[in-house]
Amino acid sequence: ETGVTQTPRHLVMGMTNKKSLKCEQHLGHNAMYWYKQSAKKPLELMFVYNFKEQTENNSVPSRFSPECPNSSHLFLHLHTLQPEDSALYLCASSPGTSGANVLTFGAGSRLTVL
Amino acid sequence: GQQVMQIPQYQHVQEGEDFTTYCNSSTTLSNIQWYKQRPGGHPVFLIQLVKSGEVKKQKRLTFQFGEAKKNSSLHITATQTTDVGTYFCAGNAGGTSYGKLTFGQGTILTVHP
Numbered sequence: 001e002t003g004v005t006q007t008p009r010h011l012v013m014g015m016t017n018k019k020s021l022k023c024e025q026h027l028g029h030n031a032m033y034w035y036k037q038s039a040k041k042p043l044e045l046m047f048v049y050n051f052k053e054q055t056e057n058n059s060v061p062s063r064f065s066p067e068c069p070n071s072s073h074l075f076l077h078l079h080t081l082q083p084e085d086s087a088l089y090l091c092a093s094s095p096g097t098s099g100a101n102v103l104t105f106g107a108g109s110r111l112t113v114l
Numbered sequence: 115g116q117q118v119m120q121i122p123q124y125q126h127v128q129e130g131e132d133f134t135t136y137c138n139s140s141t142t143l144s145n146i147q148w149y150k151q152r153p154g155g156h157p158v159f160l161i162q163l164v165k166s167g168e169v170k171k172q173k174r175l176t177f178q179f180g181e182a183k184k185n186s187s188l189h190i191t192a193t194q195t196t197d198v199g200t201y202f203c204a205g206n207a208g209g210t211s212y213g214k215l216t217f218g219q220g221t222i223l224t225v226h227p
Binding site for chain 2: 040041042043045048056090098099100102103104105106107108
């Protein structure tokens, strides 16, 4: 596979569930990102990892917990979410973290919280 | 913090008409990127502009970066149904925000055949 792969593509969970989103990139990039896309809102940056180290946490609630075991894999662990957390969660990667780097996005994980 | 505003939010055109979306930043940008997201899809990179006053073309798409590097535009000539989607600009302010792209809210383009 090439590019950025996200699983699952769709997820429905209750507010007391624990689930994880997975992202894998096959581009040899060093930086990986989680974005949240809600209806009628701009893309919201959540987390940035560069060489496995978290370099940005954009004031994200602790019910979202990222994990980056290596430069190719990124997880988003979810627990005790709220209905307003329902959104499309996009993973992206780039060669580095400078603002001139181009983002390659995955297809996204559509999350519905009941 | 840095804000990137994009207008219009929606644009409905007849096939063959032209389309323009505008992006304005509250701060001077080091560079700006444009992405397209098809309905049900994910954002895909279109182009990056770096120089003041830069103009780049991709077939029917023309991208401009303002002289002051605070605004940008995307113009599509003679739209086609394949142009349908949301167009996002993303600005990088550099400096202390180095490495952080700020996305505009996007312009949703609908093309009627």
